[in-house]
Amino acid sequence: MRRHEGRNIVSNEISPGSPTNPHQPLDLARFTLAAPAEIAQHLANIAKHGHMVTVFANKGKNFILTRLLSVDYQAGQFTFDWGAEEETNAQVLNSERNVFVCSPEGVKTQFVTGQVSKVMLEGRPAFLCELPEQVIKLQRREFFRIQTPLGTPIFCHVADFNQREIDLALFDISLGGMSLWLPAVDSPGFDIGQQYRQCTIDLKPFGMLKLGIEVRHRLTAHMRNGNEAMRIGCSYLNLTPAMETLIQRYVGFLERERRALVG
Template sequence: MVSEASRPDAAGNLDLARYTLTARVEIAHHLRAIAQAGPMVTVFSNRGRTFILTRFLEVDAKAGVLIFDWGSNPETNRQMLESERNVFVCSPDGVKTQFVTGAAREVEYEGRQAFEADLPEQVVKLQRREYFRIQTPVVNPLVCLIDDFPEGPVELPLYDISLGGIALWLPTASAPGFELGQRYERCRIELPGVGPLNVALEVRHHLTVQQRNGNEAKRVGCYFLNLRPAMENLVQRYVAQLERERRAR
């Protein structure tokens, strides 16, 4: 199991402040809309080692609480109650929402068990569909060929993709050549069923991930530079294709 830090982040290389709700009224309104729409919500607990799938049942702005459905697994429910920090992630209609709460409490809601947590102090809400980030396949992963890497062309597997950019896995946590701000002008990704994506990249952020074997790996978030309309269209088509495949499963 990867660490909680390796979960898809809410906004990748975007300016988070532009997409963060901080007013209690706005937060309650947005979470209430999610509750009414009824999508599944993933809640990571126990430092990201466990998760439950749930739905929001009620948002009480006056009491400052969020009530969400009891999970199906007794053990993960127990770990949820013992977790001091919980990360909520959902994507209703492709608009990704992520926030963090403190500990959850067991309550009764309409005659059945439920969880209750204090409303979060802030909620990250991606309002633009085209920046929705989606993980790329693990089996037969996409690779990015960086042709102008200083030590010669290198191929790196992708972790995810969006119209804003991509995340790449480095071969080792200490691999050189991917410092923040580093740019590569000649990069190519073959998008199955769509075509070749030729882009320029700039390294914007790093994330160290704890693997199952205890070793550390590093993921780097890269921003597309001056993405041409034709290339934007390819990315949009591929993201839509992956989303259709995910929903079909």
Template sequence: MIEHTPPGASNPQQAELARFTIGNLLEIQRHLQSLADLKQAVTIFSNKGNSFIVTRLLAVDADTQQLLFACSADEHANRQLLASERNVLISAPAGIKMQFICGPAEEVDYQGRRALAMAVPERLIRLQRREFFRINTPPIKPVWCRLPDPPGRLLPLFDISLGGLSLTLAADQHDWLHDGEQLDKVQIELPETGLLQIGLEILHVMPVLGAIGHEHYRAGCVFVGMTLAQETMVQRYITHLERERRALVR
């Protein structure tokens, strides 16, 4: 997980993150309100990252400066969160990673139901990673990414762009990839295009709550060492997907 930049930090990565850190209260509230409006899944890591819940932001109370979250169905996880003094919250609306740190949570009543309340954070990190047009790959005909080590591990692509791709991991596969990890050479068989062999850097691995409540993970990756020939191959595949999508619409 990315941590907030401490005052006077000299680490280059932390200095880079400072560019994406928002400290204006009204702007923070605006971004958090968008999470509530979109009903976007939010992961709350508690107890120094040893436990987490996947929930949704119900409301941003500007009067009390509180965030209200739905309780987890897992009562043990709720109790762990309520006992935690410092919590890291992560979400990715429209693929843009958002992270912030909150203090202790308390259980409250919100519109007649139990909820979890935390103070609005002082800072928020919002990483814009959408430099390239992305297109989803067809779920009924998955495109598979073969990981180099250990051999035999396959993960389906969720989307792809000229800059990178996202991979979908089942709940029991979340430890296959880690933030900041670099893979020297993965193999992706792009339909109507050919075999792409390329390096990947894992930007983040995040829990995602599916439409019917099933939890899985999404790994956001960027291409490493892409050649012009490989870029042409990816562009050709994206064009193929666009052509197929337009044909379905017609």
């Protein structure tokens, strides 16, 4: 495979804003791996731990959830798993530019490659690709957030809230955390830094998420009816690879639904 030239991963796939100031540019150079050995080692660690990876193909029109299988530093190549749908696999093979995104240990990794090819590994099909020239490895949580549907709201059941239980509706969700609506602006509890370790979220139709949350920020929002509401941003506690996969599948599901609605 020849090297693909002119690739630039400093693009609109990663939001340039920061959580505290959305207008502050993000200096991606500080988070970029460019040494081939570093890149190969980082991707090998992702493969070793079996983290889920999303590959966006054809300018984001198609994507698959997959895992990296092997990394060959000497050959300058890596392989990743064949997708479940043959039509989508064919679309990925025909894509000239592919964006890989994953979040091992809560640190977002993103890189861009050129066209991939099909190989057989131990009698099974897989994708073969050149190692990327650069990898962005963000040292803070910068994730694609998507709002949950209003018509079929998702709730976070908190079982250890002040010795009682409470259900809070989700506003949005990402691999880095989620935002919840409090019943009222002056609701007790859920102060910044507080942790609740007995939380359950039913991410229909994919399954149940059982984890802890920590309140990271609070925001007063104005509703369409003129009333005020309190939205709290939470990070996850004790997130496992299986939970990552569940959230990633749900976020992908919501994104497909959103794109179908906007045509």
